[in-house]
Amino acid sequence: MPDGANAHRGEFIALFENGVTYGPLMAEGSTITPVSVRQCKYGACGTVVDAAFEVGGLAECGCGMPLESSKGGVSLPIGLRRQRTQVHMNVDDTAADGDLFTRRTLSSSKGGHIFRGSVRVDAVLPVSAAAWLQSVTALRVGGRRSTGGEVQVTLSDGVPELLGPSQHVVLVFASPAILTDASGLPLDLTSPDAVRDALTDEIGDVFGVPITKVTTWTRDELVGGWHAASGLPKPMERALAVGSVLRIDLAEPTSGEAIGALRDRGLGLRRGEGFGHVVVRAIAWAPTTVEAEAPSTAVPDEVMAYVRDLLGSPAANWLAVELRDLVEALAATPPGAERPAAVLLDRRTYRELSGSIRERVRDLIEKDTRLIYAVQARLRAELRLQDAVAKDALAKDAR
Template sequence: MLDVRLTAHQPLALGVRPTGTAPTETQLHVPGSALRGALAAAWIRDHGLPTKVSPELREEFIALFESDTLFGSLFADGSAIVPLSVLRCKYQGCEGVHVDAAFPGDEMPAACDACGGPLAAGRGEVEFFGASGRRLVVQSTHLQIDDGTQVAADGQLFTRRALSHRDAAGVPRRFHGSITPGPDLPPGAAAWLQQRRGLRLGGRRGTHGGVTYSARTVAPQPLDTGTSVALRLLGPAVLADASGLPLDPADREALRHALDEELSEVLGTRIAAVQRVWTRRERVGGWHAASNLPKPVELAVGPGTVLLLAFDRPPAPERLRALTRRGIGLRRNEGFGALTADTRAWSPPSVPVATAAPEASADPAVAYAELLERTGHSAWFCDQLRPFLEELDATGARAGTDILSRPRLRNLTQDQKDDIERMLISAPVDVLDRTLRRLDALRRLGEASRRS
């Protein structure tokens, strides 16, 4: 499994299904389908259209984007989908109060323990916790006047919302998720997935959607198992019965039969019963950029759905892990059906502690110069920073962070790359100028000490 990290540099216009109202809303996370589409566009930029490349490369494209490789949703630090089975203070003033009805413990409370107010169920939506929930959405109005009528051109007056690319502390917003490579993925394609690169996500790609993508192989996390397991959906799932018709989750026996038919081989045990279901329905579709055509619209169960399953015997932990990598339902390679499998009550994510960025220190140029000097590539960074700084000073445009993907930097830690990336993205011109001069002085001092 690949651990995926995205760092946003521009607002993200991750549109939801149109509702006929204004303004146009945005998702508060990166759906797996959006990540898949952005990576497919990057592959085409690197290699060309799949219909015009060699058979080997075409097979690689199919293995990456049309086969068993699964793209999970990515969530910003301090955010998560609140499952429909979770009860919390209705007015959300008591952030620490969360009761999971799937695993209620000894007794379900009738009111909030902290304030005595009523409890309300989660809505299956992405929510931010703590200070990370500030400065979430930016809004822009788009208007084009028709020269003849002097009124707004048809379809050219609208307001769009986008997820802010900076958090409450002004630091670039970071997203975490996973990609599960298919079992038959060629080694070259697996290596391509792990290359650090820039991507464009969502709509308004001229001014929105710029992110830096990185991925690395990680060891699977240990999972607990038991005779009762809660499947919590991280995205919509397209569930169908044996005839291919949409499955009604309220019909527990039909749901049990369909899930048992689909998952018994994966889990190595039979599903005895669907104990409880917390769900909501929605329609999902999308847009196929390659053909410039809409994708089929499906009736799906929405994210936040919880299916509490009872088993004849506990599935092995490695089998549960295989289920979380696989997902459930149809169109899984498009990002549908991602889930977690748990035997414990849900709890909100840990909220990252805001720390001062290097540029907020007494002399950020000193911190940046010492950071670059510790990489062992101080002379190389001097050569890269000079044209970068000249262009920034002359035009106000930053050249980007492509230098971090150079092979010579492959041994840098992820934290080092993140700090250098932050410097290139947000450090003022004067700070970069002083960083360059101090780094050059440190380099010369090191050379002098080696000669002596």
């Protein structure tokens, strides 16, 4: 951050403190799961209900298991996120007591990962500031920027999606949203009237018609930040988490242009920093990419053959975790590179398995990545289903 004597201070403030909105960056292949979505609790089938569109909905899914509400959030492509746990070493190369820590990072790859986002300019920028914004081609982001976080930047003119008129507007938050009441306190989401009144005060003039009802499906979290201009941390705020959903019912249909204006504007405080970014959904959510590969009632015979064999092992839960780690390592391997070794083959737990199970595991890890993922996902679902049945039986015996 340039100090008061720096000639570029005004440009910095124009870019990051006034009139420019920076939206969230989303990895290609990632998806936001709305909190309004309900899915099979044990992953035993592919039933999906989006309560924001199907009022009432189902009480249970096709397999007879209960439906569970989504926790929201972003599902990243397999292999994008890495997790490394290590200990701090003393000078004599011994582990320091109590200094075990985990670092989560985004993996690197030869071709790189693509993230897409938006920059919206709503003010007249100084010529030099606008020139910098249009010419930037490289940045470093995240922590430990001296050794990592290098990104290449490409800017292009965006073409907003055209929206049709509607009397019911479903908004899914793509970034945390800080909503407050008239006194500046966190909005009471348990009061439908308070939510309706707060949204009427903030965006009522955008629609041009009265808001009659607002239904919410939300999770909350605490968000903060760092204020570069002052060199001080920003206050912690209670915010709606990514994936939270608002369904806004209007007295009569409003235009697609009005809904588009709300999408571009966002909701809540600190929108210039990327908070309150919304996605307008016109149809119910459905799983895509990785989610679509989850177990369903129709499972290929080859997948079920592996699952039946692995379920017979006392280490089935351990295998489900290890296979997921292997899938992530395989997904992060560039085309043409040597296939990563399956670390699980060196584990003591693996060596203690029966000979037939060891052979099945060794055979499976040489298969296509998608098959390994399908086996791991179905194995995890079957284990969760077994656990649910066992707990139900214990509850009945107790009665």
